[in-house]
Amino acid sequence: MRPKTILLQSIAGPNGSGQPGGIAVSPEEAELLLDAYSQAVIAVVEQVAPAVVSITSTRRGMVRTPRGPAQYDLPGAGSGFLITPDGYILTNSHVVHGARRLEVTLADGRTLPAELVGEDPATDLAVVRVQGSGLPVAELGDSDRLRVGQLVIAIGNPYGFQASVTTGVLSALGRSLRSQTGRLIENVIQTDAALNPGNSGGPLVDSRARVIGVNTAIIAGAQGMSFAIPSNTARWVAGLLIKEGRVRRAFLGITAELRPVPGRIAREQGLSRGAGISVLQVTPEGPADRAGVRPGDLLVSIDGLPLEGIDDLHRFLSRATIGATVTVGVVREGRLLTLPVTLGAEPESGT
Structure with missing residues (x-):
């Protein structure tokens, strides 16, 4: 037969x-x-899982009681992975943000106190550190070489459950997510590898055991849609956090909102876009203030690039060099002005 x-x-x-x-x-x-x-899959997990850790955090919260407001400890959990043998760990900013105490459980079962090295909420990335040497590490790959359809493996260590593994394919590249700061995170990886609760901050790995992303989010109510920050972004952010404790971006020094450009002005000034960024406030002695930008001005371009919205301005400033001089196109009282602005370094928050 x-x-x-x-x-x-x-x-x-x-x-x-x-x-x-x-x-x-x-x-x-x-x-x-x-x-x-x-x-x-087994070979990848055996190689990467020893570098994956569980992170527990304790935040201070407030609760109303009959005797008035009272403080309490709010626990949290997530994942991360070692990127250096001396204890530097990459994870999500939202896993560690606001924590007054951090602990890391290694794959070998040891639980160690951890300190926050730095975080970048704009990309939802953070670095924490434990004291150690000779620790297993995960290799960061090149996310620019990814192809839609390739096999991906998500590994986490949620709530102390070692090596929680899911697999799938890379569904899409170049997605955008809104961060906690309101900025867009660009070039985000979309995958259908399910992310379990507590897997945030764990590695997304290719079939050669190289980390190609940091798992960050799922879309509530949507099946088969998970997202990761690409490894090339993570490498850049982690390097700055380890070196300086923060990511410094170029700073213009305004508070603004999107406003339509009046049709007459757009026609008279030859503007191809029907919207601009209305300046609500100008930071005293900031770059925009020193360049002569005023509240009420309408920003329509920066270095010749049209500004269709706040995201366009954030995108430009994220890539611009601190200290560089750029030209800003401003509509003021029906006239188009071109103002040179020398960009400063962004403070803790600002545009």
Whole structure:
């Protein structure tokens, strides 16, 4: 009796024709293929999981009681992974933000006190550190070389459960997420690898055990949609946090909102966009103030680039060099002005 065969669908089609097709294999061959997939995942987990840690935080909260407001400890948990043998750990900003006490549980079961090295809420990334040496580390890969459809593996250590693993494919690249600061996080990775509660801050890994992203969020109510900050962004942010304790971005020194440009002014000034950024306040002695920007001005361009919204300004400032001089297009009393502005360093919060 001949063994039954299984038809494996081929996207490329037979002989690379591009037409739907299939390859007939025996159950034994199919089992070997599935086993190869399992072996690939197992090998990745065995290599990366020792570097994945559980992070517990304690925040101070307030509660109303019959005797008045009272403080209480609010526990939190997330994941992270070691990026240096001497104890530097990469995780999410929202995992550690506002914590008055941090503890890290390593894969070998040790629980150590941790200190916050620095965080960048604008990218939802943070670095914490435990004291140690010779610790296992996870290798950061190159997220610019990712391809939609490739295998990805999400590893976390939620609530002390070691090596919680899910797998999937890379669903999309170049997504954007809104951070806690209101800025857009760009080039976000979308995957269908499920993120369990407490997996935030854990690594998203490719089939060669290289970290390609930091798991950060899921969309509530949407099935199969998880997101990660790309590894190249994480490498840049982590380096600055370890070196300086924060990420310094260029600073203009205004409070603003999006406003439409009156049609007459847009036509008279030859503006191609129907909206600009209305200046509500100017930081005293800030870059914009020194350049002559006033409340009520309408910013329509920066260095020749049209400003369609606040996100465009944030995007430009995130990439600009502190100390560089740029030109700002401003509509004031129906006239288009061009003002040179020397960008400063962003304080704890600002635009």
